[in-house]
Amino acid sequence: MxxxxxxxxxxxxxxxxxxxxxxxxxxxxxxxxxxxxxxxxxxxxxxxxxxxxxxxxxxxxxxxxxxxxxxxxxxxxxxxxxxxxxxxxxxxxxxxxxxxxxxxxxxxxxEPKIKFYVGVDGIKSVLRDLLWYENIETYTMWPISDMVHVLGREYLEQLNRKRIRNRISIKGVWPSDKIVSLQKYPFLGTGKGHLRELRVAPPQMTWSMSYWLYADKAAFISSKKEVFGFLVHSQDFAELMKMQFDAIWSLAKPLPKQPPYIDDFLRTV
Missing domain, CATH: 1.10.10.10 (Winged helix-like DNA-binding domain superfamily/Winged helix DNA-binding domain)
Structure with a gap:
């Protein structure tokens, strides 16, 4: 019933x-x-x-x-x-x-709107806003190994399932010292099915805070030590951050080739 x-x-x-x-x-x-x-x-x-x-x-x-x-x-x-x-x-x-x-x-x-969130649940609230969108291209600067530690495998798997279903694509840059194994974390895979293109920043560049640009918003997530996030809703600010992203993207290199693995994640989307 x-x-x-x-x-x-x-x-x-x-x-x-x-x-x-x-x-x-x-x-x-x-x-x-x-x-x-x-x-x-x-x-x-x-x-x-x-x-x-x-x-x-x-x-x-x-x-x-x-x-x-x-x-x-x-x-x-x-x-x-x-x-x-x-x-x-x-x-x-x-x-x-x-x-x-x-x-x-x-x-x-x-005037621009800024929302501040504390704790892991707060960070998830920041990212939840992204999933209201469909058919958009987004841009990320993520120290991915830190984010896996902060948010956890299960949450990131579900986030990426919903993202792919909503046809939200990613152009992302990872620091070279914070790359993770795609065999271990297949939900972070690249290519058409994953709607993700990845590059690796030059070795001298590294960072602990993340941002995700989409529409006219910028979502920021702190390091694993501080655990907070904030969402900036401002067209001007989003455009400024996009200029920074484009500059780093132009310097970044393709993700180094990883060992072959069976990608079963997309079957669960």
Whole structure:
């Protein structure tokens, strides 16, 4: 019944009302008192939930021996509710699409926004913002061995799965003294499937803090000693950082050839 519960939630039916609906579906017609006893819910609350279900034609009411009896209605109604919800979302999406250019102009006229986060969970919040985007090219300067230590293998695997699904590509530069094995960490692989192109900075260049440029934002992540992050939302700042990235990219060399390995990661995307 979990899938049905999820569907009912998606069309605006409350959790308690869903419990009432599922009980009627399982046991058949019942009075409000019977439902209250079976579900351990106060009878006045049961009536409120039944009112919601009846108003959506999910439940029907009838009189039987001077009692109000409730039963599940036509289950095809759920499909109609879903179609109405989809239509409403499509209308809202169309309206938002029309408003988006104006909103973007207004947003650019506002002073830069900076959000600061502390701890590993805070760093993950910084990176979560990236995953709202689709079909974009991004640019990273990551001391990757440090980032694996800070964020962990499992998190980075999932981050890269979502990134690839969203078709977010990367041009990245690693310090030469902080390269990791792609055989050990295949989710950091390069090429068309991984949507990643990597280069290695000149030996005299190294760093402990990371940044990730995307859209008009720059996400920064500190070293493993300090563990903090911040997100700068500024077109001018993002363009400045992109100029720096391009300069370092032009000096960087392709990632040194690594031993052959079987890349099973992309099968999990």
């Amino acid at each position: 979990q899938s049905l519960e999820t569907i009912l939630q998606s069309v605006g039916i409350s959790e308690r009302a869903i419990q009432v609906y599922l009980r009627l579906l399982d046991t058949g017609p019942a009075s409000a008192r019977q439902l209250a006893d079976n579900l351990s819910i106060p009878r006045p609350s049961v009536y409120d939930h039944l009112k919601l279900l009846v108003s959506n034609d999910l439940v029907i009411e009838r009189q039987q021996e001077n009692k109000r009896i409730f039963a599940v209605g036509d289950t095809n109604v759920i499909q109609h509710l879903l179609r109405d919800k989809i239509k409403s979302l499509e209308d809202s999406t169309a309206t938002f699409t029309r408003l988006l250019p104006t909103l973007q102009v207004q947003a650019k006229s506002i």
